[in-house]
Amino acid sequence: MPLRRVLPTAALALAVLAAGCGAETEKAQVKTGPGVTDDTISLGILTDMTGPFKASALTRMKGYELYLKQVNDRGGICGRRIELKQKDHAYDVQKALDAYFDLEPQVLGLLELAGTPMTAAIEPDIMQTRTLTAPASWAASLLGNPHMMIVGTTYDLDVINGLDHYKRKGVIKDGDTVGHVYAKGSYGDNAVEGSRFVGTQWNMKIVEQPISETAADLSQQIAALKAAGAKAVVLSTTPAQTAAAVGVAAALKWEVPFMVNVVGFDTAILDSPVGPAVEKQVSVVTSVAPFTGSQPGPREVAAAFNKYYPNDKPAIYVDHGYTVAKVFLSVIEKACQNGDLTRDGVLDAFHSTNGLDTQGLTSALHYSLVGRPSATQSYITKVDSKVPGGLTTVEELFESELVKAKGTRAK
Numbered sequence: 518m519p520l521r522r523v524l525p526t527a528a529l530a531l532a533v534l535a536a537g538c539g540a541e542t543e544k545a546q547v548k549t550g551p552g553v554t555d556d557t558i559s560l561g562i563l564t565d566m567t568g569p570f571k572a573s574a575l576t577r578m579k580g581y582e583l584y585l586k587q588v589n590d591r592g593g594i595c596g597r598r599i600e601l602k603q604k605d606h607a608y609d610v611q612k613a614l615d616a617y618f619d620l621e622p623q624v625l626g627l628l629e630l631a632g633t634p635m636t637a638a639i640e641p642d643i644m645q646t647r648t649l650t651a652p653a654s655w656a657a658s659l660l661g662n663p664h665m666m667i668v669g670t671t672y673d674l675d676v677i678n679g680l681d682h683y684k685r686k687g688v689i690k691d692g693d694t695v696g697h698v699y700a701k702g703s704y705g706d707n708a709v710e711g712s713r714f715v716g717t718q719w720n721m722k723i724v725e726q727p728i729s730e731t732a733a734d735l736s737q738q739i740a741a742l743k744a745a746g747a748k749a750v751v752l753s754t755t756p757a758q759t760a761a762a763v764g765v766a767a768a769l770k771w772e773v774p775f776m777v778n779v780v781g782f783d784t785a786i787l788d789s790p791v792g793p794a795v796e797k798q799v800s801v802v803t804s805v806a807p808f809t810g811s812q813p814g815p816r817e818v819a820a821a822f823n824k825y826y827p828n829d830k831p832a833i834y835v836d837h838g839y840t841v842a843k844v845f846l847s848v849i850e851k852a853c854q855n856g857d858l859t860r861d862g863v864l865d866a867f868h869s870t871n872g873l874d875t876q877g878l879t880s881a882l883h884y885s886l887v888g889r890p891s892a893t894q895s896y897i898t899k900v901d902s903k904v905p906g907g908l909t910t911v912e913e914l915f916e917s918e919l920v921k922a923k924g925t926r927a928k
Contacts, residue, residue: 547595550859552625558597558849558858561604561624563616563639564631564653568608569755572783573834574631577653578603580838581628583821588846595853599846601628610638621646626863628845629653629838633703647860649848649867651841655780655804656703657710663887666848666867668841669804669879670892672704672778674920676711676751678895679776679802681917684719688774689748691719696742696773698726698735698762699753708753708778718919732758739765742773749774756783759799760791767794779803782900784832784907792902799900801908804879805837807898808906812877812913814840819905831906840878847873880914893920 552559562581564574585599593599604620606613613635620627621642626649630636636652636659643650643664650665657671670678676697683689697712699705709725716723724745726738739762742750750766752759752775759781766773775798782801786792801807806815808822808831818839822831851866852858873882880894897912 548857548859553858558599559602559624560628561602561620562629563604564629565608566605576832576834577838580835581842584839584842594850610634649863657707658703660888668844671890672708673711675802675895676708677919678917680715682897683749693748694722694746696724696747696750698738700730701727705753735762736765743771752777752781754781760786763795764791775799777801787902787907796900796902801898802895804895806878807833807908809904814876814878
């Protein structure tokens, strides 16, 4: 009897030892590079935590943390815990460069790079270091960089989808005049391309009003669009500029509908004097679901946010951050399965990712063709101060026929 008890125990110990050795061997067989140790995978965040865009950045961070918690709670990736290394550039290019050169050697990839001028300054080095990077931007100009992960469709396609929604609802029709106020730069310049394309296809007159990123007074631009008889206005602006534009329209008693790119909206607007006018006149087009989205993905985000941040105000940027983390870590998981956690291994996994299901946080994402957007569908939402996050879905994900005609459909 004693002997029979010893033998199974010894056999069990050998089995456990063999399993442990197998796990360690598998771990050792994975190729690794910067940001990867035996225990951790480090990802970088380079964003504006103290400057003009800190509200959206800090809210987006909560989305990252919610998804990373899920992954780490189930054992991480390749037996390694995912951790974030954060740097604040306060929307200053030189600070961003200094922070980037300190951060880059420590991380496998950049989960966030925020700010158009910062991205432009850092992009050449990202090409050299082959660092997979998720910009906090949907500018089409980034599509040509094979190291950039844009989660969702581009600004111009969002505008096309937004105007298509207005046309189907009878807000605008062929031959009408549409205004477009846009902040000059990769964001606004790309967005206005959507209006121009719609104008040529539907014989509409597009009255453009370019402004600087820092413009505060939009009285002249809105007055000009009213005088031109615009039936609708697209705003590709900052949140402060969105509030300024709608405020001027309200003062002029001009109840024109505004279609706003998602980066031009912030829930803080609803607490300002122009909040009622914004709620009445503004729709927001977005390729990322709002916080109140009805699909499984947004519902999962809302449940996690309400559990871990019960005293915080939600916003669509929570969903954005969660979605980016979900997509980025899906790519890293794929690289792990391929046995290659080097930067080249991550890029190979990224470029072979197609049909990635985010459960309605975005439409299915495709990354195999450089130069094409990862998605072409958008949500249309309306501003609603009564719901968490301030946006209610009025049309689920869809793609305008004009987007297909533009020839940029993701394959």
